Each structure stands twice: as C-alpha cells, then as structure tokens.
Amino acid sequence: MKAEDIINSESIPIDKRIKLLTSYKDEMLDTYKNNYKGKQEIKNRVYKPNPAKSGEINKIVVNLYRKITNTASYFLFGKDPELILNNPSNELQPLFDKFKQSYKDANTGKINRMIGRETLGYGQSAEILYISGGEVNYQFLSTDNNDLFPYYDEQGRMDAFTRRYMVNEINPENGEVTVVYYYDIYLKTYMRRFRAYDSEIKEILIEVENDDGTKTEKKLLEYDIMPIIYYKEDEPPAYQVIDMLDRYNLIVSNHADVNDYFSFPYLKLIGFPVTNESRTGESGQGTDKSKPYKNTPNVLHLDLYYGDGGKEKRPDAEFLTWSQKPESAIDERSNLKKDALYITNTPDLSLESLKGITAPSGVALELLFTDAIAQAEENQDIFNSLISRINVHKDLLSKIEADERYKDLDIMVEFKAPIPENKSEKISSLVTGYTAGIMSKETAVENNPYVENTTIELENIEKDQAGAASLIIEPDDPDL
Secondary structure (H helix, E strand, O other), X not given: OOHHHHHOOOOOOHHHHHHHHOOOOOOOHHHHHXXXXXXXXXXXXXXXXXXXXXXXXXXXXXXXXXXXXXXXXXXXXXXXXXXXXXXOOOOHHHHHHHHHHHHHHOOHHHHHHHHHHHHHHHOEEEEEEEEEOOEEEEEEEOOOOOEEEEEEOOOOXXXXXXXXXXXXXXXXXXXXXXXXXXXXXXXXOEXXXXXXXXXXXXXXXXXXXXXXXXEEEEOOEEOOOXXXXXXXXXXXXXXXXXXXXXXXXXHHHHHHHHHHHHHOOOEEEEOEEOOOOOOOOOOOXXXXXXXXXXXXXXXXXXXXXXXXXXXXXXXXXXXXXXXOOXXXXXXXXXXXXXXXXXXXXOOOOOOOOOOOOOOXXXXXXXXXXXXHHHHHHHHHHHHOHHHHXXXXXXXXXXXXXXXXXXXXXXXXXXXXXXXXOOHXXXXXXXXXXXXXXXXXXXXXXXXXXXXXXXXHHHHHHHHHHHHHHHOOOOOOXXXX
C-alpha cells in the first residue's frame, strides 16, 4: 500500500495510519548505539562464584568500536568530497561556482562527518534540507533525539519518511512542563505534521517562511523533491568483530582484577591463634592455661603450630603475592586488537605503530593505507545518497535565485583519501613534467598543492616574469 493512500485514508483512524507508516524500525539500533557509546557487554559482567560481588570486579571498556567507526568515517570524510561538473560549459560554469559556494556555506563538511560517524556506528542517519534567510540550510537528524522511520513501497523504494521527535512544552493551564511528541511525515511532494499528547493525535499547521521573511501557517509543506536524505548501513563495520571486542574488554578487565589483588597484597599470618578457649593445656596445638596470658585489644596473638611430621614451627607473617606474569593473556589481547583492526581494514595510527616512519613517498603512503582506502571505497556505496542531496540542493537554490538552469547541472561527487601528502615530491614531479614538455603550465599550476586559484596564480606568474624581464638592461652599443 502506498504511503499517500495510507495517510489520506479517511476509513483508517489517524493513530493507526501513523502506526503503519512508522512500522519499520531497525531493531539493532539501540545495540549499535550502546556499543559506540561504550555501553558494551563487559558492563554486564558479574563475579561468577558470587553474583552479589559484581561491584567488586573491573568492567573496563576499551572502546575499539568507536575507534574503528571514527577511522572508517575519517577515510571517507576527513577530506571533503570534491564536486565535479560532468557537463561543463561557459554558461553553466558560473552557476556551478555559485552552487559550490552555497554548498560550502551550508557547512556540509561538518554534516558529512556527523553522517559518517552515525551511519557507520549506529547503522543509520538522516538530514533535511530547507530554505531559511534566503539560503539553503541543512539539519542533521541524529538518532539520539529523533526516531527515524523510512517507509518503502512494493519495489523497495522509499515512499515516505517519518521523523518523530520530542518537545518540552509548558501547559498553559497549570504552567507545568509537558512532554509532547511530533510526527513530521514526508511524502513525495509534501509534508504533514501531527502532534501527539495524552493518547490523542491531531494534525497541526506548519509554519513556513515566505520570500519576504514573513511567516505563514499551512497544512501542507509542499516541495518538488523530498528534502529528506536517509543513509543506512545494514551492519556497522565494528559490529562485525563485536565478539573480538567483547573478549578484548574481558581480558583487560581480568588483568585489572589481577593487578588489584596482587599489586596491593594481603598480609598472610601463619600460626595458631591464641584465645582463652584455645589455651587447652593439653599437648599439641594450643597454650598451657597455667602460663600467663594477656588479652591485648585489637591484637592477634599467634602461637607455635605443628607442620607436616609434627615438626614444631614458629608463627610468621608474609605478603600474599603472585610471582608469575599473565603472558598468554597479554599476547591474546594484542592479537585480538590486531585481528579486529585487520578484519575491518582499520589502520593503526597510534604513535607507537608509526614510530620510525620518516617522510615516506606518496606511493609508500598509499601502500601503507591500502586497506583503509579499499574499505572507504566499499563504504562509498552507502553514501550514494549524496547525489540525492545535491539534487535537492539544486532544486532549492533554483527557487531562491529563480533560475531553473541550476537543475541542468550534472554534478557528481568524488571522494578524496585524507592521507598525508608529500608536497615537495609532488611539486618536483610537476616541474619535471612541465620542463620535459609532457605537461602544460596550466596543468602544473592547477595541481600545485599550494595553489588555491589557478587563474589568479597564472596571472601573478606572468606579472612576475614581465617584471623580471623589464629589469634586463640593454647595452647602448649594439656591437657589444
């Protein structure tokens, strides 16, 4: 059943209509979020012999889940993806330049990194595009304060999208703060808003900003393209190795337990405790009652005791220590970390692992991060919706400037690996290519990592060359 038929059906109560449109929810979302935020399995650890002692053991989370997620996001969006015009022309280039500026002004770089972390860590995220103050704006819909419900038609295409969010409102009757839920239901060409309070759901008007800055209320927020962009990952990369990560945390916690016990050892007392009752006066362990005995408060008196073979031994005291080291546990912990990073193609960028590397070449850097770059290329498929974002941005910008030519821009996104760049090596290669005659000056300047505007830089180079030529003094005598 199509989403529009559901929401407009008069025969179905409104609460059931909304329930149908919000029926899809990723059951693993809370699990993914808890792991990313450090609420991992180790937190449920109990002391096996005595569950009542669960508070006395370590529950340490080494959050490799977040490490893997953030690294994967970094190799996608650490360097902003480049916008490329597939149909360049003298007419469209000025529009493309304006689009890029509008895209940058919307702070898409920051939005990209937020989308990358939540999609690869939580399994989903979304954003909404809208016009405000005569500009295109973006709002990131974090699942921390939004419930996201895509609705798919029979062909598996997203037919509608519902955003549920909570608002604290002041009750005018008693002045108390009341929790109210709102449902923004986006269909293909319009959005409707509903308010849920005290088991009652009612449709409300939507405040819309006009071109002149004034605001009006409408039942429908109309648009040409649905302004919601939804991103989905079936299984986050870090969750693929969750068993390894749980085992890693357990070993770290067990090791901490051992350190707590043996680094602060107990004093072990060896001997027969002397009390009035133990002064039997008989042969064997105990003290003759005929001998004087003074019971000193808070002092434990130890007497002789008999060991193996009935040999008499004097009382003693020593600290309880462990002379062995848990080498196997330390090795397993190290191997678990290596395997988890290897399986998820996560490079170890710690100072310890990079120690000794000095100014490697560009080729060496690419080889060093081959796995991470390969993983990023696979993850790019998740963010193909960036093209949908660009289409919505073009549509909104065309309305702001009343120029339908923006829709003619054929724009693609090219991801850039954020690996360190050996700039001196690159400039040397550009110089070699130019002097060898296999590269133009324009191409060399355009690829210079220190140049931001090729046109201005070429003009400055020509001015410098012209100035240098004017300083050459010609001799008066042509025969000289």
